[in-house]
Amino acid sequence: MATATKSRPKKAKDSVTEFTWSGKNKQGKPIKGELRGSSALEVKAQLRKQGVQPLRVAKKPKPLFQRQAKITPADIAVITRQLATMLSAGVPVVTAMEMVARGHEKPTMRILLQTILAEIQSGTPVSQALRPHRRYFDDLYCDLIAAGEQSGTLDKVYDRVATYKEKAEALKSKIKKAMFYPAAVVTVAIGVTLILLLFVVPQFESIFSDFGAELPFFTQLVIGLSRFLQSSWYYFFGIIVVLIWAFVRTHRNSAKFRNRVDAGVLKLPAIGPILHKAAIAKFSRTLATTFAAGVPLVEGLYASAGASGNAVYRDAVFKVKEEVIAGLQMNVAMRTVPVFPDMVIQMVMIGEESGSLDDMLNKVANIYEMEVDDAVDGLSTLIEPMLMVVLGVLVGGLVIAMYLPIFQLGNVVG
DSSP states (O other), X not given: OOOOOOOOOOOTTOOOEEEEEEEEOTTSOEEEEEEEESSHHHHHHHHHHTTOEEEEEEEOXXXXXXXXXXXXXXXXXXXXHHHHHHHHTTOOHHHHHHHHHHHOSOHHHXXXXXXXXXXXHTTOOHHHHHGGGTTTSOHHHHHHHHHHHHHXXXXXXXXXXXXXXXXXXXXXXXHHHHHHHHHHHHHHHHHHHHHIIIIIHHHHHHHHTTTOSOOOHHHHHHHHHHHXXXXXXXXXXXXXXXXXXXXXXXXXXXXXXXXXXXXXXXXSTTHHHHHHHHHXXXXXXXXXXXXXXXXXXXXXXXXXXHHTOSHHHHHHHHHHHHHHHTTOOHHHHHTTSTTSOHHHHHHHHHHXXXXXXXXXXXXXXXXXXXXXXXXXXXXXXXXHHHHHHHHHHHHHHHXXXXXXXXXXXXHHHO
């Protein structure tokens, strides 16, 4: 069992720093390199243990315009798996945290872990040391770790949390991929159209001006659109920027607007079914993880509601939670909301009756994660010919508009 062992408290300021060093090896030959340590004295001690006589140790200079690397959810998933592996091998949590902090390549992550480590070394439970850093370790993460500490199974809970974070990041990546393809089609189509209207159509317009004849309506329409963009392109792009800014601001500040957007995206063709399956997978995976960690079902439902990632499913799970509090079985409560398929409800019912709810929920999550994966692959296969069709219609339409007068002129001459 991995528990937090007390040792001499370290100051939070003792963070790991990059040092450059030069010295001589056992044969007296000059060598140099880089090493991490909390001080120059520690680095010298490490070098002497390696049989190196240090001559010069100095902090590695930072670039003038260095940007601090941000800590991403994927980074949290990686360090969680590292900690889970070490704890499962019997390494004390303080030693495991120290090893992960020392070996991480991002300075921001090393500082974060050193801060948490200092709290743990002073006697603070791991879950309490994580809670001040909610930006990286949310309430669900901290609650699961707290459950592991209380039950004395911190190593097993860390393994479950690591699996949960890895699955969540993989699912998030699939959803981003699904959203990327339609956005790519629209962006490429708009870009090609703007290039043709701004640079190609004006060349044809100068040729048509010498004809002295009335142009076809389709050609006049395209030329008029080209003139508008040339004279008012800044208005066009300004409107787009304002609309994007207004959408982002409203989405950030209005819960009602966010709920409407969440409901709307579920109705989108091709994308909507993927988001439905992803929400069910997130809900099932989160509830399975919390239940297996010993978190009460009601609290697990509360956590999984927020983790579903969509307001429609969040509100549905909240309603299920209220029905469970009132005394209904979870599978019966799930039938009162219209978002869960019969297969999911039946597997939950089997899990409740057999006492293996967490296993059944994990199986549901696996099924829907595979369906999301298949749907994303199918969407990417569908998008490629769709992209060709959209670009063909746009480019072909503009080309026809430009060549119609030339065709008519050929008929007149003929």
